[in-house]
Amino acid sequence: MTIRVAVAGATGKMGKLALRLIEEAPDLELHAALGRETPLSAIDGADVAFDVTHPAASADIVRHSLSIGVPIVVGTSGWSAPRISEIEAFRRELGEGAPAVLFVPNFSIGSVLGTAFAALAAKFFDSIEIVEAHHAGKVDSPSGTAVRTAELMTAARGERGPVAAPHADQRARGQLVGGIPIHSLRLSGVVAEQRVVLGGDGETLTIAHSTVSPSSYEAGILLALRRAPEAEGVTVGLDALLDLGISSDR
Structure with missing residues (x-):
């Protein structure tokens, strides 16, 4: 089965990477490449949408995709838990059979593992801080990956309470x-x-990950695009597709 993909943000770095991966993959086909002026109706008829645009534009793309029955993979940063909850509410309004949404703050397998390790360690330390760095052109801060990491660490602490x-x-x-x-x-x-x-009595633990090339995102992008058509509900994080035990499948 060939999966037809509509790429929103096709002129950006991640969009161009997705276009190349779709062209090279035997089971993927480009349905539409959306730029800044392309109407959202170009998504209509796709098997899955892929959103790597801008935080200000992403919500409209997600809502349009869901409203026309197209599952969507969201790689745009800036999706905090409250904003995702709004999409969950929107899906409920659409009723049973609404398509899936996969929010992926980071497509890097190494980054996902780093977040998983941090969530595991968070239960044992009360002093925790995150330092994240990205290219000068990244418009949002903190990054979606850092927000995701902090949210998972907070959840993992459970009864231990806040840091x-x-x-x-x-x-x-x-x-x-x-x-x-x-x-x-x-x-x-x-x-x-x-x-x-993470700081404790007489010790510190540092969990670090560095992305040195966009090629680190390729495996995660392909995995998300291939899984999205059969997915259900709202899923946050690539870890949910990797079965690491820290998923936020909603």
Whole structure:
């Protein structure tokens, strides 16, 4: 079976990467390549949509795709838990049989593993901070990967409760997500990096991941596109497709 894919954000770096992967894959076919001026109706008739656009545009693309019955893989950053909850509510309004949404903050297998390790370690440390760095052109901060990591670590702590939060006057300690400070760097020469630093009595643990080439995203993109047509509900994170035990399948 050939999967017809509509790519929104086709002129960007991730969009161009997706176009190449679709062209090379024997089981994928390009249905439409959407740029900034392309009407959303170009998605109509696709088997799956792939959204790698801009945080301000992504919600309309997701809602349109769901409303016409096309499952969608969302690689656009900036999708926090509250925004995802709004999409869940929208799907419920559409009723039974609404297509699936796969929110993937990061398509890198190594990054997903780093987040999984951080969630595992979060249960044992009360001091936790995240430092993430991306290329200078990335418009959102903190990154979707960092937000996802903080949310999973907070959930993993369970009854242990929140981490030691910064003092109210320590504004340089970063944006709090689930009580965990996230520091964002936007620098030329960087692709993507994340360090989770956990502090305990007499020790620190650092879980770090660096993306040195966009090729690290290829396996994750292909996996998500191939799984989306048969998926159900709202799924957050590539880990849900890798069976790592930390999925947020909704």
